[in-house]
Amino acid sequence: MSVARPVARRLVSGRLAAVAGAPCAAPTPTPTPTATTAAPCQQVFAHRFHSSPQLSARRRPRFANVRAADMGLMTEKQIDDFTTEKFPRYTKEELDLLRTKYSPAQIAALEAGEAAINPRDLTVQGRLRNDPYTLPYIDDFAETQPIIDKRAKNKEAPDPSARFMNMDEFTQDLILWADKFPVGDVTGQLKTLVDFVPEDFKTTPEGNWPGEVREAAHKAFQLYLESEVGRQNKGKDVDDVEGGPTDADILQYILERSAMTDDNRTTDTSLAHALPSKVPGVAGKYKQAIDPEDQGLDDLGVYQDVKRRTGLSVAELLKVQTKQLVIRTVSNQTRLGKVRKVSAIYCAGNGNGWLGIGEAKSTEFSIALNKARLMAMQSMKPIRRYENRTIYGTVESKISGTIVRMSARPPGFGLRVSHRIFEMCRAAGITDLAASIPRSRNPMNTVKAAYKALLTQPDPEEIAMGRGKKLVDVRKVYYGGAVY
Amino acid sequence: MGIASITNACAHLQNAARARLGLTSLPNTKYNLRLALAMHRAGLIASVTRGGPRPPPPEALLAAEAEPVTSDNVATRRLWIGLKYWNNEPVMRNVSPVSKPSRLVTAQFDELSRVARGFGVHQLKGLNLGETMFLSTDRGVLEVREALAKKVGGLVLCRVS
Numbered sequence: 001m002s003v004a005r006p007v008a009r010r011l012v013s014g015r016l017a018a019v020a021g022a023p024c025a026a027p028t029p030t031p032t033p034t035a036t037t038a039a040p041c042q043q044v045f046a047h048r049f050h051s052s053p054q055l056s057a058r059r060r061p062r063f064a065n066v067r068a069a070d071m072g073l074m075t076e077k078q079i080d081d082f083t084t085e086k087f088p089r090y091t092k093e094e095l096d097l098l099r100t101k102y103s104p105a106q107i108a109a110l111e112a113g114e115a116a117i118n119p120r121d122l123t124v125q126g127r128l129r130n131d132p133y134t135l136p137y138i139d140d141f142a143e144t145q146p147i148i149d150k151r152a153k154n155k156e157a158p159d160p161s162a163r164f165m166n167m168d169e170f171t172q173d174l175i176l177w178a179d180k181f182p183v184g185d186v187t188g189q190l191k192t193l194v195d196f197v198p199e200d201f202k203t204t205p206e207g208n209w210p211g212e213v214r215e216a217a218h219k220a221f222q223l224y225l226e227s228e229v230g231r232q233n234k235g236k237d238v239d240d241v242e243g244g245p246t247d248a249d250i251l252q253y254i255l256e257r258s259a260m261t262d263d264n265r266t267t268d269t270s271l272a273h274a275l276p277s278k279v280p281g282v283a284g285k286y287k288q289a290i291d292p293e294d295q296g297l298d299d300l301g302v303y304q305d306v307k308r309r310t311g312l313s314v315a316e317l318l319k320v321q322t323k324q325l326v327i328r329t330v331s332n333q334t335r336l337g338k339v340r341k342v343s344a345i346y347c348a349g350n351g352n353g354w355l356g357i358g359e360a361k362s363t364e365f366s367i368a369l370n371k372a373r374l375m376a377m378q379s380m381k382p383i384r385r386y387e388n389r390t391i392y393g394t395v396e397s398k399i400s401g402t403i404v405r406m407s408a409r410p411p412g413f414g415l416r417v418s419h420r421i422f423e424m425c426r427a428a429g430i431t432d433l434a435a436s437i438p439r440s441r442n443p444m445n446t447v448k449a450a451y452k453a454l455l456t457q458p459d460p461e462e463i464a465m466g467r468g469k470k471l472v473d474v475r476k477v478y479y480g481g482a483v484y
Numbered sequence: 485m486g487i488a489s490i491t492n493a494c495a496h497l498q499n500a501a502r503a504r505l506g507l508t509s510l511p512n513t514k515y516n517l518r519l520a521l522a523m524h525r526a527g528l529i530a531s532v533t534r535g536g537p538r539p540p541p542p543e544a545l546l547a548a549e550a551e552p553v554t555s556d557n558v559a560t561r562r563l564w565i566g567l568k569y570w571n572n573e574p575v576m577r578n579v580s581p582v583s584k585p586s587r588l589v590t591a592q593f594d595e596l597s598r599v600a601r602g603f604g605v606h607q608l609k610g611l612n613l614g615e616t617m618f619l620s621t622d623r624g625v626l627e628v629r630e631a632l633a634k635k636v637g638g639l640v641l642c643r644v645s
Contacts, residue, residue, distance in 0.1 A: 393613025394613070458612075458613050458614045460614065462570065466527075466568065467526065467527030467528060467568075467575060468527045469526075469527050
């Protein structure tokens with residue numbers, strides 16, 4: 001018990017509180033004289049064991065809440081009024097306007113959506129969200145806010161069939177534009193080219209006119225235009241024409257008027273139209289990057305160089321097995337710092353006696369890999385194989401501190417070699433081999449030494465020729481040569 | 485000198501072959517002569533000619549001995565060895581002595597047959613593809629396969645490949 005709150009004071013306040021809370025209090029017997037037992041409905045507005053003075057009344061909020069009844073939202077009429085004011089139905093005019101914008105199916109969807117929600121429910125049950133995923137602002141997305149939203153793209157798409165205007169179309173377009181600026185005493189429209197041809201050709205398009213008719217018409221039209229200009233400018237300063245196009249108009253014409261046959265349509269995109277697939281003057285003159293012999297196997301032209309250098313077709317190149325053997329980062333120390341690159345070594349083989357090793361470096365990881373892979377394909381060489389399964393004799397090869405020693409093994413022995421040499425053997429089609437790397441096991445040198453060893457196998461035929469002796473493989477002699 | 489002259493001859497032949505020499509000479513000893521003749525039988529060298537301090541002319545290489553050995557000229561006699569090459573490579577690329585004066589290596593017939601089939605016996609490694617071995621036996625200096633045919637073993641002189 002707090003020392004600052006004597007028992008008597010506590011008793012008084014508890015009794016007062018009990019009286020104040022009498023309506024909700026359970027019928028209690030006479031108040032107990034002891035201080036420690038409190039009545040069930042006794043309200044104490046502070047913790048019992050606290051040194052701060054007790055509050056005399058319930059703490060009230062500083063701002064009173066407004067009840068719905070006070071806002072006039074509790075009677076049916078008020079609810080209906082609020083609903084009709086805040087959530088009105090679409091008027092007939094609005095619906096007509098919407099029909100111009102949306103397809104019948106969309107209009108049907110809109111109407112179904114409107115019918116699905118009772119506006120009264122919006123009034124009675126509508127709440128502002130307060131869940132953690134609420135947007136930080138209140139918006140029904142009916143309007144565009146330029147600060148937040150991207151610019152609306154509500155213009156039509158570019159005309160896909162538009163092309164650059166020819167001379168006549170351009171002249172027509174220029175006249176159309178110029179007609180917006182009434183100058184002088186001209187009444188009515190200017191004459192057009194059609195007015196200068198004989199009656200027979202007035203209905204036919206210009207392309208079908210005979211040459212002399214066309215030339216005469218153009219000449220007369222030109223004369224007419226010049227005379228018109230001269231007539232209208234008679235006695236006037238050309239630059240100071242009342243009502244004529246201003247400099248701003250001309251600049252706008254130059255910069256903004258479309259030079260294509262799309263009726264000066266404005267769009268949301270500033271990109272030019274793609275060129276048509278066959279431009280008339282250039283058709284057939286494109287260099288085809290893709291060789292038709294590839295049958296679409298190499299659309300990106302990745303294998304074209306290798307194809308040219310190896311003489312293999314793309315289909316054959318795609319069958320070549322490749323494997324990444326070594327990847328490491330190398331750096332060139334310059335006065336500007338280290339220039340880091342990735343170095344990769346790949347092996348490539350057709351699984352039938354051809355093997356190649358390719359090494360490449362690049363600052364870009366994937367480029368180094370691709371280059372090394374193609375280099376490996378390009379450098380494939382035939383590997384001598386004994387019985388198409390192992391090598392001839394024992395060969396040893398040294399690169400730097402790395403020595404790779406390989407030995408031929410009987411059928412079914414398998415590849416008891418380290419993993420990089422295993423991949424090389426698999427690519428080359430060697431199935432029985434033992435190899436040891438007695439000294440340094442540097443990955444790059446291991447691969448190079450193994451490749452060198454495979455290439456420097458002794459050739460029994462050459463040895464026999466050199467010594468002038470007949471060498472016979474006794475494996476092929478015993479059991480009638482049936483050794484498999 | 486015995487086996488020491490053989491080790492010297494091996495080193496010299498290997499050096500001469502790797503230097504792409506056509507004709508080289510060894511000291512005129514019986515041991516060297518027998519080894520050279522064994523190599524000639526094995527097809528590793530082109531010719532063996534006894535001559536003087538100057539190399540014999542090419543036509544004399546295949547001819548019979550021009551000058552007989554006498555007590556006067558015996559000190560100046562040399563064995564002139566014609567080396568062989570094939571496809572720009574020496575036929576005799578590696579010549580490594582096996583026995584040396586401080587350790588003589590011998591092989592009996594059964595051991596020799598294993599070595600000739602590519603299996604190692606004691607300090608002798610098995611023969612590799614295209615490799616051959618020369619032995620000094622009581623039937624003279626023989627190649628390993630000659631020794632096997634004659635069923636004899638002996639002192640292993642050198643391995644050649």
